[in-house]
Amino acid sequence: MATANRNPEIRTDAVNNRWVIISPARSRRPSDFKSKSQSKSDSNPSSNAQPQCPFCAGNEHQCAPEIFRVPEDSTSDWKVRVIENLYPALSRHPEVKSDHEEYCQANGTAGEVTLGGFGFHDVIIESPVHSVHLSDLSPEGVAVVLLAYKKRIEQLCAVDSISYVQVFKNHGASAGASMSHSHSQILALPVVPPTASTRLDSMKEYHNQTGRCSLCDIHTDKFLIDESTHFISIAPFASTFPFEIWIAIDLGGLLKLTLLKLSLQLNDPPYNFMIHTSPLQMTSSQLPYTHWYIQIVPQLSTIGGFEMGTGCYINPVFPEDAAKILREVEVPKKD
Amino acid sequence: MATANRNPEIRTDAVNNRWVIISPARSRRPSDFKSKSQSKSDSNPSSNAQPQCPFCAGNEHQCAPEIFRVPEDSTSDWKVRVIENLYPALSRHPEVKSDHEEYCQANGTAGEVTLGGFGFHDVIIESPVHSVHLSDLSPEGVAVVLLAYKKRIEQLCAVDSISYVQVFKNHGASAGASMSHSHSQILALPVVPPTASTRLDSMKEYHNQTGRCSLCDIHTDKFLIDESTHFISIAPFASTFPFEIWIAIDLGGLLKLTLLKLSLQLNDPPYNFMIHTSPLQMTSSQLPYTHWYIQIVPQLSTIGGFEMGTGCYINPVFPEDAAKILREVEVPKKD
Known part of the structure; x- marks a missing residue:
């Protein structure tokens, strides 16, 4: 990389308006950035369906409830499934109340705010096949995943008191993925997050x-x-x-x-x-x-x-x- | 933990005013949070001085320049040393200019800002002994480290165009520490960071x-x-x-x-x-x-x-x- 002798810079952009220090003295050659972990090897690519993986075709009954699948008119040959997260960070029951509320009313200081943790936390299973990752799909296959995001966002838009929807993907265990079967997530929040x-x-x-x-x-x-x-x-x-x-x-x-x-x-x-x-x-x-x-x-x-x-x-x-x-x-x- | 059946909450406090989701459905028992890695084993506790470690007593010449040591009047039996970082994120030369400035002036859009990366990046070596971590020191030994922070912050306060000083410690490789010898860092910035x-x-x-x-x-x-x-x-x-x-x-x-x-x-x-x-x-x-x-x-x-x-x-x-x-x-x- 041509950065070895360049001075560090502090930059900000007009989209996020946040400072970042770009520091070439800490730079390495591009080959040094190559990942050491082979995240694909987690997923045992030799096997197409893994009996223990609830995201694989045939194991749909092991999952939390399905929200929709693509295509909709088929019951077996789905390309993408949108399901509830089995361990949701937020509760989709609008009546959820904070256990802390009573405590807060009695003891809370002015600046401590607690909301009941209402919201939605969904999973998008990007392929029925365990060994297939997003970059293995055809451009049309990736488009189906993006269209599933779009459809789910539109559904969540219709829910009162949801203010923001964050779509994200964690690929690889060290990036936070707990399931190796290719998937992404949607979290719908009752607040607009700081970023x-x-x-x-x-x-x-x-x-x-x-x-x-x-x-x-x-x-x-x-x-x-x-x-x-x-x-x-x-x-x-x-x-x-x-x-x-x-x-x-x-x-x-x-x-x-x-x-x-x-x-x-x-x-x-x-x-x-x-x-x-x-x-x-x-x-x-x-x-x-x-x-x-x-x-x-x-x-x-x-x-x-x-x-x-x-x-x-x-x-x-x-x-x-x-x-x-x-x-x-x-x-x-x-x- | 008594949280298994508690509802999630969204909280903010009056100090930082940032939202956090506290989500007990994802909670585990406290024993599940125990770290798997034994970060101390990195440091080979059987050996007190490691020939290859520049932070160990006796290897002072392998380090970037010293700023001060505690106590000051001794040349060998130091308790704490404050040195320059060998790979600083910012440059301590006030004349540092952005290589990008010319480009920005010619092509930059209104919202893209670049500052020359001026600042200080120092290391506090917390003990002369390789195997000793901060929690192994006596309360008085920890106090000496904190007093070294204080003294260095006061020095940096005197530098024009430094707006903020961040003291931090990364303990363990997965927390970002590249040296196992117990140390912390100080970064002095020409901007006030967002948090x-x-x-x-x-x-x-x-x-x-x-x-x-x-x-x-x-x-x-x-x-x-x-x-x-x-x-x-x-x-x-x-x-x-x-x-x-x-x-x-x-x-x-x-x-x-x-x-x-x-x-x-x-x-x-x-x-x-x-x-x-x-x-x-x-x-x-x-x-x-x-x-x-x-x-x-x-x-x-x-x-x-x-x-x-x-x-x-x-x-x-x-x-x-x-x-x-x-x-x-x-x-x-x-x-």
Whole structure:
């Protein structure tokens, strides 16, 4: 990487308005970032159906209740299933009350707030086959997963008192996945989380100043990785993590290509992706600056006390270097 | 733990004003949180001086330049050394300029900001002996480390354009420590990081509303772990992580006791601690609500896509349960 003698920089961007330290003195060669763990080996790719895996086709009865499947009209040959999480972080029963409420009323101080933990926590099973990961699917197969997200988000939008929906994927045990069968998750919250409201404020301020959307204004030269007809993947100007990628949302092709490139370049690392949507109660005047995007973060570095303490991240890789490396990955063409 | 049938709660406190989901459905017994890794075994406790460890007494010449040592008047029998980080995240040369500046001036969009990466990144070696960890030191020994922090912070305060100092410790490889010899770090920043400014705003608002300090107002009944003459350790009301602990700052005794209890109860887990100070340019009117405290986070859970995406954490352990468990740890008395 051409960063060895470059000075550190402190950067912020107009989308998130958060500081990040990009520190090349801590940089390594791209090969050093290759993942040591082979997360695919967890999943025993030689076996297509694992008797003990509740997400595999044939084991549907072992799962928490199904919300819907794609395609809907079939009972057996599903491509994607959306189910309830067996261990939900929030309770989907609207009558849920905080056990703490009584205590709080008696003893609570002014600044301590407790809400009952109402919300939804769903799982999207991305394939009926245990050994198939998202980057193995066809672009159309990835599009079906994204359409399932969209449909579930629309259902959750209709629920009163849900304010924000977070779609995310944890790939690999060290990225937080407890099941090796390819899946992603949706959490619907009764509050707008801090990153979403900060992002919205930041994008609004940029729009007020310039009349444009800060996400649409992103440099597409040295930060570009790939582009499809309507969408781009980039290494964001103030990347929080090494090889962090954003995709202005598309339907399948670019997400598949990007995950494949990550896998090829960095030895199939554990990764997380998050879809950054708008809060659900949006006015039409807010639409010009609240585009959705996907943030992909391969797990290549450890979060330490500095990041936990300050909320400010140290990234050893300049995003323009990450973009160049990923732009140039050769993806083998299938016969 | 008595949380198995309790409902999830969404909490926020008046110190940090950030949401956290406390989700007992994901809770395990306290024994399940015991760390699997024995981080002390990394450090080869049978050997007192390791020839390859630059932090060990006798290897001082292998380190980056020393800033000061305690006691100052001795050249060999130091207790604590403060040195420059060999791989600093920021550059201590005030003339550091961003290589990106020219590019930004030519191509930058309104919202993309780059600062030259000026700042200080120091290391505090907490003991001359390789096998000794912070919780092994006497309370007076821990106090010497804290006094070294204080002295270094005072030096950094005198530097123009430094706005915030973050003291932190990463204990164990999975918590981000690259050296097994017991050490902590100080990073001095030219900007006030987001958690500090959010905390300051939150504490100011509480003070405006109540006339009191939100940190001083913390419940000391069910959230209390231990107390010394002037200080307390608590499981904070809206703990972001399982078994997170705060100590309103003292000089040695309570920090040592708390780290010892964590080690005994949770099998010497990797942990991070962070000292939350005030920004350096403070007026006297801000002093009533800007007390320092230490936040200790044992590494017991993984950060996944939800936390990365939202900035909102899911904690499986109610802090009042963590407080009870840690309050009742029996610390063996030395003969």
